Amino acid sequence: MESKPFSEPARTTLARTLAPRGSERTTLVDQVEHLIRREIILGTLDPxxxxxxxxxxxxxxxxxxxVREALTRLASTGLVEFTPGSGTWVRYFSDSDIAEIGEVFAALEGRATLHAALPLPKSAEIELRAIAERMRGLRLPEDVDDLMKLDRDFHxxxxxxxxxTKLLEAWQSLESLLAVQMVPIMRRGVGTASNQADRHLVLxxxxxxxxxxxxxxxxxxxYYQS
Incomplete structure (x- = not known):
């Protein structure tokens, strides 16, 4: 399937995310990577x-x-895949794939639960609650990038x-796949900011x-999504 140009809203998004030196996103590669990831999650760039x-x-x-460097980064996260002699493609994730990724995260975080001091310290509770409440203030799908960041921060x-340490390192090595969990949420229109905040507050x-x-x-x- 041949690549189609980005929509006008996507080009506007890129222009809006151009950031001054010293801010969180300092290079064009960073911004192009974030934009392509966002369009994949939202389905503008379909599987x-x-x-x-x-x-x-x-x-x-x-x-x-x-663009090449941004796609290389995205390939390392699993959202796109490179085929020698063919090029780069948006990776297709079946419902089964997404469910399996969820099972992996549930298993890792569940295992970590066995070693954590529960209930959590008050400082951790305050931090986690603040992250979840920041989710509530987002507008979806426009702020899906911010939602993904807050989701990673929370977990x-x-x-x-x-x-x-090794358990945390194992989780961090797979952290980029958390974005895949957003695919069904965004594409099926079942994710509101308040809903996402509440889901994390349950945890x-x-x-x-x-x-x-x-x-x-x-x-x-x-993590287990039907």
């Missing part, structure tokens, strides 16, 4: 889409080198409450009960 560097570079008014903070409330089995069950329900 199986051939991502032609020249077309993307022209549509986004950046160099081919910038990363939860993982950091246990002392097993926090379970953690604050001090009951490990309750938190493990909450994690499974959080």
């Amino acid at each position: 199986g889409r051939h991502l032609v560097e020249t077309r993307l570079a022209e549509d986004l008014s950046v160099s081919r080198g910038t 990363g903070t939860l993982m950091s409450q246990q002392p097993k 926090l409330d379970a953690a604050m009960t001090g009951e490990r089995e309750l938190l493990i069950k909450a994690l499974e329900e959080h």
Whole structure:
């Protein structure tokens, strides 16, 4: 399937995200990577889409080198895949694939729960609650990038409450796949900002009960998507 140009809203998004030096996003590569990821999650760049560097570079008014580096980064996250002699394609994730990824995260975070001090310290509770409430203030789908970041922050903070270094490293090595969990939420129109905040607060409330089995069950329900 041939690559299609980005929509006008997507080009506007790129222009709006151009950031001054010293801010969180400092390079065009960062911004192009974020934009392409966002369009994949929202379905503008649908599964199986051939991502032609020249077309993307022209549509986004950046160099081919910038697009190539952004696609290389996205390939490392699993959202796109490179086939020698064929090019780069938006990766297709079946419902089964997404469910399996959810099972992996539920298993890792559930295992971490066995080593964490529960209930969580007050400082961790305050931090996690603040992250969840920041989700509530987002506008979806426009702020899906911010939602993905807050989602990573929440689960990363939860993982950091246990002392097993290798367990945390295993989670971090797969962290980029958390974005895949947003695919059905965004594409099926079932995700509101308030809903996402509430889903994460359920995890926090379970953690604050001090009951490990309750938190493990909450994690499974959080990640297992029908």
